[in-house]
Amino acid sequence: xxxxxxxxxxxGGTIGMIKAPETGALYPVDFQHIHEHVPELMRxxxxxxxxxxxxTLDSSEMTPKDWIKIxxxxxxxxxxFDGFVVLHGSDTMAYSASALSFMLEGLQKPVIFTGSQLPIxxxxxxxxxxxxxxxxxxxxxxxxxxxLVREVAVYFDYKLFRGxxxxxxxxxxxxxxxxxxxxxxxxxxxxxxxxxxxxxxxNINKLIVKNNFNTKTALLKLYPGIDFSTYQSLFDxxxxxxxxxxTFGSGNAPQDExxxxxxxxFINQGGVVLNITQCNSGTVKQxxxxxxxxxxxxxxxxxxxxxxxxxxxxxxxxxGETTNFEDRKALLSQSIRGEMTIDRSSFFD
Ligand code: ASP
Numbered sequence: 311x312x313x314x315x316x317x318x319x320x321x322g323g324t325i326g327m328i329k330a331p332e333t334g335a336l337y338p339v340d341f342q343h344i345h346e347h348v349p350e351l352m353r354x355x356x357x358x359x360x361x362x363x364x365x366t367l368d369s370s371e372m373t374p375k376d377w378i379k380i381x382x383x384x385x386x387x388x389x390x391f392d393g394f395v396v397l398h399g400s401d402t403m404a405y406s407a408s409a410l411s412f413m414l415e416g417l418q419k420p421v422i423f424t425g426s427q428l429p430i431x432x433x434x435x436x437x438x439x440x441x442x443x444x445x446x447x448x449x450x451x452x453x454x455x456x457x458l459v460r461e462v463a464v465y466f467d468y469k470l471f472r473g474x475x476x477x478x479x480x481x482x483x484x485x486x487x488x489x490x491x492x493x494x495x496x497x498x499x500x501x502x503x504x505x506x507x508x509x510x511x512x513n514i515n516k517l518i519v520k521n522n523f524n525t526k527t528a529l530l531k532l533y534p535g536i537d538f539s540t541y542q543s544l545f546d547x548x549x550x551x552x553x554x555x556x557t558f559g560s561g562n563a564p565q566d567e568x569x570x571x572x573x574x575x576f577i578n579q580g581g582v583v584l585n586i587t588q589c590n591s592g593t594v595k596q597x598x599x600x601x602x603x604x605x606x607x608x609x610x611x612x613x614x615x616x617x618x619x620x621x622x623x624x625x626x627x628x629x630g631e632t633t634n635f636e637d638r639k640a641l642l643s644q645s646i647r648g649e650m651t652i653d654r655s656s657f658f659d
Pocket of ligand 1 (some may be wrong): 397
């Protein structure tokens, strides 16, 4: 039997760092020679190849151009490999994983993002376990020899999350990610236990890489006492075409005339507005309280249980996909890669 082939794509981040013994300074390893640093990889039943980004990036530097670079690398190698592991800084990993999930329509192979809190070249590193298990997951096949995972996912600290459902939760703990509104896809203990009914299956069979992100996107987080005049430029259609608002609780905002007028003008000019909650879990229910009825009246779109990372990248993606107002609204209103659960029930039925 031939070994499954996995491509490692090292973009940067802490995981790929080792310490120079003489100076103690951290520098990035060349993943082409990763076996020298993680000899355990030789014992895996996987044929591994690696490509490095030049230069490697701290993930705070990532932009849509870099997402496109990752997506293009996957596309160019799609037929030669059974799975992909993207090594990436953890800080913006949930943004990149969400963006890639939207880009890679019809994906039928695993794309597993991972990273670490401590460099792979340090004694207490979490990087080795994250790397080795991510590779095992990327190589995992079912009885028919088809990949088990066929979506963009994040593996971190013994858990596999849907990429567009997770969020970075801790700057310190090894358990750095959380998936607030969707079950984990797998948990790694003595064995890797997959939550089979949670795995995403696309009904499109051919990979289509869609790489237009429109950054005329803005994010506004509400807070009590907010003066909307300060944020007037976010509602200017010349600069912003899509606005994500992080509202209170189940999608609520102050009943503020200024906000109402800004929203009305923006939407009348063809701007799209997506409402997500700033709570750590749960969903938007527009119209449940008087403080969210305004959004329904004005045509603000409910983002239900989207994470901020998924909402912002979905907005950039949708604005890049089409310039048509109705098509933009339709795409934002539906779950296109399993990123959102549409919940129309009321708490008080
Ligand atoms: N600052 C780093 C980054 O996100 C942290 C990490 O690698 O986890 O690139």
